[in-house]
Amino acid sequence: MMSATREEAECAAPAAPAACGMPVVPAAPASCESPAVPEVPGSGVSSAACGTPAESATCVASATCGDDALLQLRGVTKSYDGWSKALDSVSLSVRRGEFVSVIGPSGAGKSTLLRCVNRLIEPTQGSVRFGGREMRGLRGRDLRACRRRISMVFQHYNLVYRATSIENVLQGRLGYKSTIAGTLGLFTEDEKRRAFEALDQVGLSDFAYTRVDRLSGGQKQRVGIARALVQDPLLLLADEPVASLDPKSARTVMEHLRWAADELSVACLVNLHQVDFALEFSDRVVGLKAGRMVYDGTPDGLDQETIARLYAADAPEHDEAAA
Numbered sequence: 001m002m003s004a005t006r007e008e009a010e011c012a013a014p015a016a017p018a019a020c021g022m023p024v025v026p027a028a029p030a031s032c033e034s035p036a037v038p039e040v041p042g043s044g045v046s047s048a049a050c051g052t053p054a055e056s057a058t059c060v061a062s063a064t065c066g067d068d069a070l071l072q073l074r075g076v077t078k079s080y081d082g083w084s085k086a087l088d089s090v091s092l093s094v095r096r097g098e099f100v101s102v103i104g105p106s107g108a109g110k111s112t113l114l115r116c117v118n119r120l121i122e123p124t125q126g127s128v129r130f131g132g133r134e135m136r137g138l139r140g141r142d143l144r145a146c147r148r149r150i151s152m153v154f155q156h157y158n159l160v161y162r163a164t165s166i167e168n169v170l171q172g173r174l175g176y177k178s179t180i181a182g183t184l185g186l187f188t189e190d191e192k193r194r195a196f197e198a199l200d201q202v203g204l205s206d207f208a209y210t211r212v213d214r215l216s217g218g219q220k221q222r223v224g225i226a227r228a229l230v231q232d233p234l235l236l237l238a239d240e241p242v243a244s245l246d247p248k249s250a251r252t253v254m255e256h257l258r259w260a261a262d263e264l265s266v267a268c269l270v271n272l273h274q275v276d277f278a279l280e281f282s283d284r285v286v287g288l289k290a291g292r293m294v295y296d297g298t299p300d301g302l303d304q305e306t307i308a309r310l311y312a313a314d315a316p317e318h319d320e321a322a323a
């Protein structure tokens with residue numbers, strides 16, 4: 001299993017962490033005075049509670065009303081070497097607040113799929129629409145604006161271990177700030193309150209000022225989720241978020257992700273090796289094998305035979321395609 005790349009880390013925390021110059025963060029929990037989440041006018045989209053730049057609203061302006069897909073992949077193919085296909089014509093839609101798990105054996109293309117979504121890598125073919133807008137070809141400011149509303153949670157957390165929980169969570173706001181403000185760690189009181197609230201939401205308000213290297217793996221991952229949440233995401237991508245955790249911590253992390261989908265309407269696209277968790281927590285399960293989608297449906301419809309075929313050592317779907 002691959003760990004997060006440096007670029008992925010930058011995607012989660014777009015500017016250098018201000019661990020040395022971090023501001024003093026208010027001691028009082030903010031849960032009782034959490035700011036109302038306004039709507040982006042005309043879009044039906046919740047905007048950032050701590051101030052949403054207009055460009056962010058533009059990015060998601062057409063996202064979301066009713067049953068429209070928030071994320072829509074059409075025929076996405078990725079070849080790293082020009083001939084083999086890590087992803088082979090994958091089509092997938094995710095609605096707001098929907099929890100979709102992606103399962104499949106090692107090398108099936110799960111991480112590649114997530115990286116194509118937030119454009120950490122460029123698909124070779126196909127379309128990736130987020131909030132009604134084609135992500136392929138986006139550059140600079142437009143790409144950053146879209147990525148702001150797509151947060152990531154990593155298997156290995158991607159936290160700054162010498163910094164406190166709340167300092168790490170505040171990094172989730174860096175995409176909303178100027179480079180100078182981000183580098184200097186100049187966060188508003190609203191942002192600090194929101195970071196504290198996010199820690200409270202994942203049950204870690206007592207650990208806000210604890211250095212992350214003193215937290216357990218499960219607690220670290222919850223800090224990662226809090227950091228993802230202060231980004232005010234519409235879509236949360238998680239690449240094997242519980243693979244490094246013991247079963248109890250893993251369950252807690254899954255519950256927090258599910259909570260974000262249910263209560264905050266954050267769509268979650270989660271790569272998992274634990275089929276049981278996928279069946280238990282998901283609205284929909286996507287099965288990938290050798291880069292191809294072999295299942296897309298409800299957990300109820302995923303029978304043992306399909307699961308066995310998905311994880312079988314041979315790759316009939318791939319063989320057939322190659323024949």
Ligand SMILES: Nc1ncnc2c1ncn2[C@@H]1O[C@H](COP(=O)(O)OP(=O)(O)OP(=O)(O)O)[C@@H](O)[C@H]1O
Nearest residue numbers: 001002080086104105106107108109110111112113
């Ligand atoms: N940066 C890369 N360069 C070349 N090939 C790559 C790269 N990343 C992934 N691949 C290849 O693409 C295919 C899919 O890899 P990917 O990491 O997406 O699978 P995965 O389902 O996430 O696997 P795992 O469960 O082990 O994390 C594999 O054959 C892998 O070797």
Ligand SMILES: [Mg+2]
Nearest residue numbers: 001002110111
């Ligand atoms: Mg992977």
